[in-house]
Amino acid sequence: MSAVTDTARVAPAGNPVSQSVRDSMVVAQRNLIRMSRIPEMIIYGLIQPIMFVVLFTYVFGGSMQIGGSTSAVDYKNFLMAGIFAQTVTFATASSGAGIADDMHKGLIDRFRSLPMARGAVLTGRTFADLVQTALTLIVLAVVALLVGWRVGSDAPTNAGKVLGAFGLLLLLGYAFTWIGALIGMSVRTPEAATSSGLIWLFPVTFISNAFVDTSHMTPWLRHVADWNPFSATVQACRELFGNPGVSPSEAWPMQHPVWASLIYSILIIVVFRTLSVRKYRSATA
Amino acid sequence: MPGAIYAEGLVKTFGDVRALDGVDLDVPEGTVLGLLGPNGAGKTTTVRCLTTLLRPDSGKAVVAGIDVLKHPDAVRRSIGLSGQFAAVDEYLTGRENLQMVGRLYQMRAKAAKARAAELLEQFDLADAADRPTKTYSGGMRRRLDLAAALVVSPPVMFMDEPTTGLDPRNRQMLWDVIKRLVSGGTTLLLTTQYLEEADHLAHDIAVVDHGRLIAQGTSDQLKARTGGERVEVVVHEREDIATASEVLRGFGKGDTTVEEHTRKLTVPVTGGAKLLAEVIRELDTRGIEIDDIGLRRPTLDDVFLSLTGHVAEAKDEENGAGSGDASGKEAVRK
Numbered sequence: 001m002s003a004v005t006d007t008a009r010v011a012p013a014g015n016p017v018s019q020s021v022r023d024s025m026v027v028a029q030r031n032l033i034r035m036s037r038i039p040e041m042i043i044y045g046l047i048q049p050i051m052f053v054v055l056f057t058y059v060f061g062g063s064m065q066i067g068g069s070t071s072a073v074d075y076k077n078f079l080m081a082g083i084f085a086q087t088v089t090f091a092t093a094s095s096g097a098g099i100a101d102d103m104h105k106g107l108i109d110r111f112r113s114l115p116m117a118r119g120a121v122l123t124g125r126t127f128a129d130l131v132q133t134a135l136t137l138i139v140l141a142v143v144a145l146l147v148g149w150r151v152g153s154d155a156p157t158n159a160g161k162v163l164g165a166f167g168l169l170l171l172l173g174y175a176f177t178w179i180g181a182l183i184g185m186s187v188r189t190p191e192a193a194t195s196s197g198l199i200w201l202f203p204v205t206f207i208s209n210a211f212v213d214t215s216h217m218t219p220w221l222r223h224v225a226d227w228n229p230f231s232a233t234v235q236a237c238r239e240l241f242g243n244p245g246v247s248p249s250e251a252w253p254m255q256h257p258v259w260a261s262l263i264y265s266i267l268i269i270v271v272f273r274t275l276s277v278r279k280y281r282s283a284t285a
Numbered sequence: 286m287p288g289a290i291y292a293e294g295l296v297k298t299f300g301d302v303r304a305l306d307g308v309d310l311d312v313p314e315g316t317v318l319g320l321l322g323p324n325g326a327g328k329t330t331t332v333r334c335l336t337t338l339l340r341p342d343s344g345k346a347v348v349a350g351i352d353v354l355k356h357p358d359a360v361r362r363s364i365g366l367s368g369q370f371a372a373v374d375e376y377l378t379g380r381e382n383l384q385m386v387g388r389l390y391q392m393r394a395k396a397a398k399a400r401a402a403e404l405l406e407q408f409d410l411a412d413a414a415d416r417p418t419k420t421y422s423g424g425m426r427r428r429l430d431l432a433a434a435l436v437v438s439p440p441v442m443f444m445d446e447p448t449t450g451l452d453p454r455n456r457q458m459l460w461d462v463i464k465r466l467v468s469g470g471t472t473l474l475l476t477t478q479y480l481e482e483a484d485h486l487a488h489d490i491a492v493v494d495h496g497r498l499i500a501q502g503t504s505d506q507l508k509a510r511t512g513g514e515r516v517e518v519v520v521h522e523r524e525d526i527a528t529a530s531e532v533l534r535g536f537g538k539g540d541t542t543v544e545e546h547t548r549k550l551t552v553p554v555t556g557g558a559k560l561l562a563e564v565i566r567e568l569d570t571r572g573i574e575i576d577d578i579g580l581r582r583p584t585l586d587d588v589f590l591s592l593t594g595h596v597a598e599a600k601d602e603e604n605g606a607g608s609g610d611a612s613g614k615e616a617v618r619k
Contacts, residue, residue, distance in 0.1 A: 019391070026388045034376040037417060106370035110433065113336050115361040116389040282340075 020117035027111075027124020028131075031098065035132060045094065046136055049087040050143050056083065056211065057147050066213055066244055077153040078244045080144045081165070081237035082210030085230060087140055088133050088173030089205060092180035093197035095129045099184030100193035108280075119277040122185075126177040133173040137166060157242035165240035168261045172233045175265040178272035185279040210234050214249070226251035229264035236261040287347055288313040289441050289472035290335060295344035297330055297496075304330040305341065306496035312474060312489070314440075317467055319487030320476040323593065327496040328476040329369065332445045335474070336366045349441045349472075362390070365434035367444045371426035372433070375419035379410050379429050382418060386433045397436075404432040408462070424455030431462065442466065442473045448482060460486060480586050494593045511583045511591045513538075516564055517551045521574035526550065529575075532567050536560060548576070 035042060056079050061072035099122065102108050111121045151157050184193045207224055208214075208231040214222045225231055226249050235257035238245045253260035290312040297305040305327050312318040320328050333339035335346055337357040346353035349363040373382045380401050387397025405414045408428045418426060427447065434442060447463070448456040463486055467473055477483050483490050484504045492500040492507070500507060516536070520529050526543060529550055533541045537552035544550075554560055561580045568575055 023389060026385055030374060030377060030381070030385050033381060034374065037376045105375075106368055106372045107374060109338055109368050110366070110372035110386070111389070112338050113361060113364065113366040114386065114389045115358050115391060120389075 016117065020120055020123070023117040023120035024123040024127060027120050028127035029124075031125055031128030032131060034098075035128065041094070042132060042135070045090070045132070046139055048090070049083055049136070049140050052083050052086070053080070053140070053143055053147060060211075064212065065216070069244075073148065073153075074244050076148055077150060078238070079211065080149045081234050081241060081243060082205075082208075083144070084137060084140060084169050084237065085172060085234045086201075086205045086210055087136060088169050089176045089201055089230065090198070091129050091133045091136075091173050092176040092183070092201060093194050094132070094180070095125055095177040096180035096184035096187075096193035096197040097190045098125055098129075099181055100187055101190040103185065104189060112280075118281055119273070122178075122181045122273075122276050122280055126174060126181060129177040129180075130170060130174050133177075134170060137169060141166075152242040154244045155239075155242040157240065161240040161242070164258075165237040168233050168236050168240075168258070168265075171265040172230070172261065175268035175272070178269055178276060181276040182272050182279065185276055204228065204230055208234060209245075209254075222249075223251070226254050229253075229261075229268065232257050232260035232264055287311060289315075289349055290318070290474050291345075291347040292331070292335065293345040295331065295334055295346060296342045297334060297339065298342055303496050305334065305344075307344070308493070308496070308498055310474075310491065310498075312472055314472050315467070315470050316488040317463075317473045317475060317486055319483030319490045320474060320493060321478075321480065321483050321490055321589070322476075322493035323478070326493045328493055329445055330496075331493070332366075332443050332474065332476060336364055336443050337361055349439075362437070363439055363441055365437070365439040365442045367427075367431045367434040367442070367447055369445045369449065371423075371430040373418050373426060373429050376417050378415045378417055379405060379421070379425075380414045382429060383433055383436060387436045390437045392437070400436055404435065408432045409458075424451055424458070427451060427455065427459065428462075431459065435466070438471075440471060442471050444473065444475045446476055446478065448477070448479065456482075480584060480589060484584075492589065492592055500588075500592050507588045508583045511588045513553060513555055514557070514583070515551050515553045515581050516561060517549060517577075517579050517581045518564070518568070518575055519547065519549045519577040521548070521576050523548055525573045528571055529568060529573055532564070532571060532573075535567075536564055551581075554580075 057072075057076050061075045061079075062070060064070065064075045066074045066078045102111075102121070108121065151162050180193075180197050183197050187193045187196055207221060208228045209225055210230070214225045214231075217225060232253040235245060235254055237243075239257055248254070253264075288311045290310060292308055292310040295305045295308040296303070308327065308331055310318065310331075320331060322328050330339065334341045334344075335348055335353060337353060337360055340354065348360050351359045351363065353360050373379075374385075377385065383401035383404055384394075384397045387400050388394065392400065402414075405411045408431070410425060410428060410432070413421060413425060418429060421429065431444075431447065434444075444463070448459050451459065460482075463473065463475070475483070475486060488503065489501065490504055490507060491498050500510070502510075516533065518529060518533065520526060523545075526545070526548060530541050530543060533550055533552040536554055536556075538555055539553040541550055541552040558580060561578070565575075565578060568578075
């Protein structure tokens with residue numbers, strides 16, 4: 001058999017990890033080019049959180065009790081960590097829709113017939129979503145500052161802690177894009193991925209400490225909220241931002257929110273990445 | 286020694302459906318096998334099993350000398366696949382698409398870039414190279430998809446209905462590309478619903494139905510199995526059908542079939558052009574005006590019909606390009 005393949009042009013196989021990283025980057029680049037050509041998707045992705053910032057600040061601010069205070073300023077400072085965290089989790093929908101779209105259009109067949117690292121199609125997509133999440137967070141932080149959000153409003157903080165909080169937010173967002181990846185692999189159409197990617201996020205982000213003081217919830221609901229992985233990141237961000245928090249809770253994740261946030265996010269990544277990649281291997285368009 | 290594409294007893298079931306029910310294939314190096322069959326016959330499933338996209342329940346598959354089930358990644362390095370859908374990213378430009386595929390074939394960035402430029406030129410896409418592919422026509426997208434399958438000049442190619450939904454000009458262009466490829470030594474497995482296409486491109490044809498190979502051979506061998514030539518007449522007036530039928534019965538070697546609504550009569554004959562002339566004279570003597578008359582050798586459509594009991598249904602929703610019946614027809618037009 002004459003091997004027509006010109007081996008000289010092919011990069012050395014190298015170790016599987018470096019190939020996996022290289023392939024993921026190629027796919028991430030592809031997805032970032034795509035995103036840059038569909039700017040309306042990024043813009044719509046920004047409108048919703050900005051709307052939440054403005055609506056919650058001006059509509060709810062003043063009627064919400066945070067740690068016994070009904071001050072609109074306190075609520076504003078309390079709210080932002082919740083909105084940031086909710087925004088990063090919404091990346092789930094876009095990663096799910098993107099992957100479902102590739103499945104739907106048969107592009108996955110092309111990728112699966114190429115000698116590329118198995119997880120790279122999904123990893124590349126999640127990398128690209130992470131970049132988008134970071135951009136969204138920057139814009140949102142600017143808007144939050146414009147409506148009067150201030151770090152260090154209740155407790156001293158520093159640049160390192162603030163950056164740490166954004167790091168935790170990005171990690172949470174990254175973890176949730178893997179949930180989106182699994183949804184994208186499981187549904188038949190991009191539309192289904194968008195809606196099924198969003199629906200469950202509402203209870204997850206609302207049965208939490210993101211928008212209200214959990215001490216006003218019925219005990220069992222408060223229990224759920226305190227152990228909600230999403231709450232851990234919100235709590236950690238408030239602590240690191242030096243913003244007002246909710247009434248103290250006995251629950252471990254609320255006592256050690258930074259650790260809880262890290263553990264939850266990493267656990268989600270490990271579980272959902274494993275499931276998604278396994279599904280990818282056996283996927284049919 | 287098995288050929289460049291070899292399969293033995295491939296079985297694949299989806300739930301209760303036995304999509305592949307023991308498919309055997311052997312495609313010698315440098316030849317084209319046309320896999321022919323109606324929708325759902327198992328053509329695509331066969332291709333998916335051979336290109337590592339689907340794991341068969343049982344059976345053996347060897348592509349480019351490599352066991353598909355044992356070393357799928359090695360197989361992926363030696364094959365190119367052009368699927369039913371143009372698998373290109375519509376928001377990327379043609380150039381970006383090809384570069385991405387090159388990189389994922391593990392080419393170095395520079396080599397991938399050079400190869401992309403080469404292919405864009407070769408496939409007549411250089412002018413559109415830097416436009417997002419969603420602005421491309423269907424034919425251009427198919428060409429790009431085929432170019433993507435050829436990035437590493439793989440020794441073995443699979444094309445799943447490469448020309449479905451293409452206009453005749455683009456189809457012709459793809460055919461030319463395919464012929465060039467094969468003359469360069471590439472082994473190709475091609476699935477198609479267009480019998481004319483298989484006739485035109487393939488050295489060997491395998492007919493599949495219900496997940497089984499029901500016939501295999503060259504186009505001529507398959508046609509010979511189906512039987513000889515026929516005379517086909519279209520009369521001008523519906524009232525003449527009965528008389529014409531009577532005339533044909535005198536010349537025919539079998540039953541005359543009549544399509545009332547198209548006023549077409551067909552009868553198996555032996556005797557070729559000389560007999561055709563006699564039929565025309567006789568019809569003329571009887572004063573029957575004819576719109577069309579011809580001596581028709583069996584087309585692959587006929588082969589298909591006689592093998593499967595039903596016609597190959599081309600899915601032509603997109604543009605109505607039909608499966609051609611032009612081949613083998615020597616018509617005398619009045």
